[in-house]
Amino acid sequence: MVASAALFGACANGGQALPGGGENTNPICLLNNCATDLECGACGQRKRSCLVEEGRCVACDPDLGVGCAEGEVCSRFGACVASGAECPADERGQPLITCLNDMDCAACDPLHQVCDPETSMCVACLPGNTQACQTTESCVSGMCRAACPAACTEDSECGGCLSGEHAATVCNAGRCAECSETVPCATGQGCTPQGICVSLCGTDGSGACSDGVECAGCFEGETGFVCHGGAGVCGPDAMGCGELGTTAAALPEPWDAVVKACTTGADCAGLNVKLELGQMLRELSGVQEVGDADYGYAMKSCASVTVSEASCGVCVPCQVDADCAPIDADVVGAQLFGEPESxxxxxxxxRVFGASPHLVYMFCETSGPGYGVCSVCPGFMNDCRGSGGAGCAHDVCEEGEALTVGCDPCAEAVCAADSYCCTTEWDALCMDLVAEECPEVGACEGGAMDCAHDECEEGPEEMPLASGCSPCVDAVCAQDAFCCQSDWDDLCVEKVDLYCDEPCP
Known part of the structure; x- marks a missing residue:
């Protein structure tokens, strides 16, 4: 906790204290995305101090228990509540209490402190009360939902992913994308496994050709690509390597502004092209107040570019998705947003990023045989690269933070079944889904699912034990599926001694 007990006391009495004294005359409220007390000045329910480690505006210090009026106590979530107020919740954090007004929900977690008068349930938001939601979220059925979510289960959830060249309006493999098995791309384009429509370069998408028409999808520039007949490969309309960057181009604008020959990637180290990041963010977010800023983007890969009489090594932005690093807007944050920490x-x-990291994710879009340029991902704050850009934050059989949809095939399958696991938290229920969605992984130990009875006891007729409820049950059912499909009978009990670590007594 950064703010002192004295500051909490001052805020509880209604004043917005500033580090240098006085009061905040231009307050704002970033209720669940604050970094300083100044960003809590306009928040309701006296939540005028920032709990920096959690990025939340609070009314009192949950560690010290100070900041509330007489007769109130500080809840573990930093809200001043009536003494004795409680908010029990189920395993997913859904409050089990009913409410008449917001005060009845004050002891609940920060995303369940609004009373829905129609259902008498504590929720995150209502159409007229969305303070708990991020600026990049909207209120849907009492929940704050990202306009462009990181995970999805159906196309309708992706209606807000409309920005950028690659609008992501369909759900593909658990995340919002531009195309899917049921929503194809336009003629002449192919749908990548990540759900992005890309132009087909050559007959095979890799530059093979027999005439120039088949190279139309490689490059959209003034000079265009032609089919170099001897090699049967699409490439710039040039006789030799020396013409690249003068009369012919291997890359579209603005990437063609920098041309350098290479033999290995080491020759491209330190080479950057300027991208107009301010204009990019204005177009992606719709926030027109973003300032202008140039961003130096690396061109660190060495690709082979075919011309009429040679094969030329040229520095390019990417050959695979992993070459495309996210753009870090904070590098030029002062130019984009104004004085730092103001x-x-x-x-x-x-307004642009909400609580998300200030990153614009990029992928490698084909612009020539075996190479491309880094383009903005559909839903620019969501990583669309082939592997999610990195491995999973933790094992699928461990509870923890929400996993990235594309970090692992199993995580992708689980999140397609329950998007909560990739948007909110990877909890015990997500671990249970591993057994159902990821047969190659099997059941996780420590999931939320309990067996209906002990493995060493026969069950009621037509009442099998559920696959995944314990490693022993999985071991038995792997040998005799009847035990998990029809009955857990005496023969199933006998198999416990054969296939489980602990025999029956």
């Missing part, structure tokens, strides 16, 4: 800059950055 209230105005915080508010502007929040």
């Amino acid at each position: 209230v105005e800059a915080s508010l502007l950055a929040d």
